[in-house]
Amino acid sequence: MKVKNLKNKKTNSIIISAVLLVFAFTFLIGNNASAEGIYTFSDGNSEKNIAFSNRQGNEGEQCEIVYITLPSKNSVSTVNMDISGDIQQNTLDLVFLIDTSGSMDAEWNNVCTYKDNIINTLEAKDGVNIQATVYGLGKTRSCATEKTSCSGGEEGWMEGIIWASENYGWRQTAIRAILAISDANNNSSLKAETFRIAKENNVIIYGLFSYDSHEIDPKDDMEKISKETNGYAVEFKNYKDLEVIMGDAANKALSGLSLKVDGTEVWGHLEKIMNKQSVGGVESSAFVKALNDYSAQKCNGKYPCNVPIEICSSKPVEGDLTLSHLRISMTPVIFGPCQNLVPCKDDCKLSDIFVMIQNIVNCLVFISVNICLLFIVIGGLLYIFSLGNPENLTKAKNTILWALGGLALVFLAWLIVNTVMQFMGVGGGFLMWSSVG
Numbered sequence: 001m002k003v004k005n006l007k008n009k010k011t012n013s014i015i016i017s018a019v020l021l022v023f024a025f026t027f028l029i030g031n032n033a034s035a036e037g038i039y040t041f042s043d044g045n046s047e048k049n050i051a052f053s054n055r056q057g058n059e060g061e062q063c064e065i066v067y068i069t070l071p072s073k074n075s076v077s078t079v080n081m082d083i084s085g086d087i088q089q090n091t092l093d094l095v096f097l098i099d100t101s102g103s104m105d106a107e108w109n110n111v112c113t114y115k116d117n118i119i120n121t122l123e124a125k126d127g128v129n130i131q132a133t134v135y136g137l138g139k140t141r142s143c144a145t146e147k148t149s150c151s152g153g154e155e156g157w158m159e160g161i162i163w164a165s166e167n168y169g170w171r172q173t174a175i176r177a178i179l180a181i182s183d184a185n186n187n188s189s190l191k192a193e194t195f196r197i198a199k200e201n202n203v204i205i206y207g208l209f210s211y212d213s214h215e216i217d218p219k220d221d222m223e224k225i226s227k228e229t230n231g232y233a234v235e236f237k238n239y240k241d242l243e244v245i246m247g248d249a250a251n252k253a254l255s256g257l258s259l260k261v262d263g264t265e266v267w268g269h270l271e272k273i274m275n276k277q278s279v280g281g282v283e284s285s286a287f288v289k290a291l292n293d294y295s296a297q298k299c300n301g302k303y304p305c306n307v308p309i310e311i312c313s314s315k316p317v318e319g320d321l322t323l324s325h326l327r328i329s330m331t332p333v334i335f336g337p338c339q340n341l342v343p344c345k346d347d348c349k350l351s352d353i354f355v356m357i358q359n360i361v362n363c364l365v366f367i368s369v370n371i372c373l374l375f376i377v378i379g380g381l382l383y384i385f386s387l388g389n390p391e392n393l394t395k396a397k398n399t400i401l402w403a404l405g406g407l408a409l410v411f412l413a414w415l416i417v418n419t420v421m422q423f424m425g426v427g428g429g430f431l432m433w434s435s436v437g
Helices: 002-031 102-126 157-167 188-200 219-228 239-252 286-298 350-384 390-423
Strands: 038-040 047-052 062-070 075-088 091-099 129-137 175-182 203-209 233-235 257-261 264-269 276-281 305-313 318-331
Touching (some): 062 318, 075 286, 091 102, 091 157, 091 239, 102 129, 102 175, 129 157, 157 175, 157 188, 188 219, 203 219, 203 239, 257 286, 286 305
Parallel strands (some): 175 203, 203 233
Antiparallel strands (some): 038 318, 062 305
């Protein structure tokens, strides 16, 4: 009879211990449930559309923002997405303003002979769409489209710049460039007005000057006006000088796209997007690093966390892009609650102190809970291997009871701290402690 009772006790001990072990490991796994790799379309949407508006101007960047959602504090290991669509970019409007006096025959021959070949080469090499118009100052000559509508005469290149800047039919998304070609400086008093009008209309000025012994050469004024508008001036000796300046203007029209995470560039593409472009990287890439940095510094431990993703163009663009097939792989963060306890670096504010306190409390709770669960497992093992020994059974029970008591104290302490934190602010829609700044 005693043997039978002893066997029943052993059987019950094994069953109870097994239940305790399952219970403990369930908590342990649950506490690190996010340790499994996560594959997600961030907030569940596979496509995000970006519509670039039609904007004018050559300076600054044009950016559109979408958001992706990090579901947990786990570390991002890889991220991939596709960018597709077609936007109108890489466009250049070139206006040639050429002195029509008799001393400019060689310059006219160079422009008329080589202009189209240079344009075709640039369009084929860089994919830049170029619209070029040639005006003769004061009268029509050779390959000129028409005379300019200005009163500067056949050598009035400053008047020509003012007229063309304000009246030429510039395309809205094009880079605007004027090539002023002359061997005379007939009106220096217009210098300030010329570059003011050019800058107001976002026009880049290039000067190609020649020398005429009977005139005051335009070198100094062309150099000053060109420099003020992001261009430059050179002596026009032959078609090679024309080729260099047209190439510089085309280069300024290359409006490559870039991808930014919270203002940090993580990807750049210098050519026009055609069909589909894959973007992403592994753990060491700038994209993944930026996502993890944002999670550590800006999410403040609150998840899901929305991360701003910017698609930017260095030049004015118009059109639609689609971000699709976003895939984020996240790896285990074994001690996640104890990582990045300080929520800021250089841009800290008062509320970050309270966030740091909360992070420390969460870390201590995480460590304490795992220690308690570990002792529950140890108690369960002692219970299994006690073999009915009263002394060992007592040790096992006490270990489990103390561990459960510890868990209760940990959660009670957390509840007290959390309640105190809540009362440090005013409820009912006013600022709470985590918003103090």
